[in-house]
Amino acid sequence: EVQLVESGGALVQSGGSLRLSCAVSGFIVSDKYMTWVRQAPGKGLEWVSVMFRNGTTHYTDSVKGRFTVYRDNPKNTLRLQMNSLRAEDTAVYYCATDGSDASTWYVAYSWGQGTLVTVSS
């Protein structure tokens, strides 16, 4: 069974750093497309970043140069290093992966429960 469990969310001051983790089971993190999605309080869903199977990463413009996504293969975990945090980064952060069938590749098919990041100004 595919499972994703996020952790690492916390209250942090503006300008600070935080590292989120997405521990996965039921699959190997380096074999899958992985994405981060966030949702600010009372707002809609926002795509944040992606790591493709080949290790290529992409980010939404507002986090480029501040956020880095990488894999911790021995721990079968995806991580999101967030630096220079701003108040507008306050959100629940979800990690997600795609499906196993080709028709479900690249879509956020399975989700974690999310972790809350609060950036105080």
Added chain:
Amino acid sequence: DIQMTQSPSSLSASIGDRVTITCRASQGIGNYLAWFQQKPGKVPKLLIYAASSLQSGVPSRFRGSGSGTDFTLTISSLQPEDFATYYCLKYYGVPQTFGQGTKVEVK
């Protein structure tokens, strides 16, 4: 970047109503369009992928259609558990883009 315009932003409907939500892409995205349902405090739930493929376990009253730039999510007969916010997601290339969301409320 490809923009996604979802409408309406909210709607009021009654049990049994037919509900239609649309998403329009600023450029063609093939059928790389998904629909999600989210209830307050809950994780988004995938309903439809590849524009019209129903996710396993999702009731058949949910139907996705469209390709290219214009997409529709239709709920054929609204049920009490369907009151929620719905999002489209364009997953063709990067960046991926969610629609602004449609809140379906009780009339």
